Amino acid sequence: MQTDEESTLQWPAEFRRLQREIIELWHACNVSLVHRTYFFLLFKGDPQDSIYMEVELRRLSFLHQTFLQGDQTMEDGQTHTPATSMRNPRRERQMLSKQMQKRLSRADRHKLYQKWGIKIGSKHRRLQLAHRLWTDTNDMDNIRESATIVANLVGSVKPEQAFKEMFGLNFAPRTN
16 A cells, blocks of 8 residues: 555656546547647646546546447537547637737747748648647657647636636536
């Protein structure tokens, strides 16, 4: 049996493991980029975050398994299938592309294009950038930078001001 001190000492490694699994499942299940962003920026490894990490991992594991079987699932009154899960991020990337025009100065956009290896003279630069966000699940710098960009573009809620409860457990009974 582990003591609280042993658990606390092992938590950083466990957090990184859970975070990696969650990031992989987000990618596999085509989870919303905004959801990924706020979850990633909000849960930074505090031991009290363990319940949220476990719930997210279980939710994603169930969703992934359901999709692998070719089934659909219901969440928040919406039906999710593998096909619909692919459409939503595509629409979200288009929205982010449009937000770049509104929220970023021309100079800021050009800096981002250069940083992400997009030629300044190429066509559809904003869309190219949007399609590169959250794509390299093995590169934590890519993930961190993607989350920062998405948060800046969405801008409605600052991640540090978001409530962890928005990712919490819903104990309300299901209504049919």
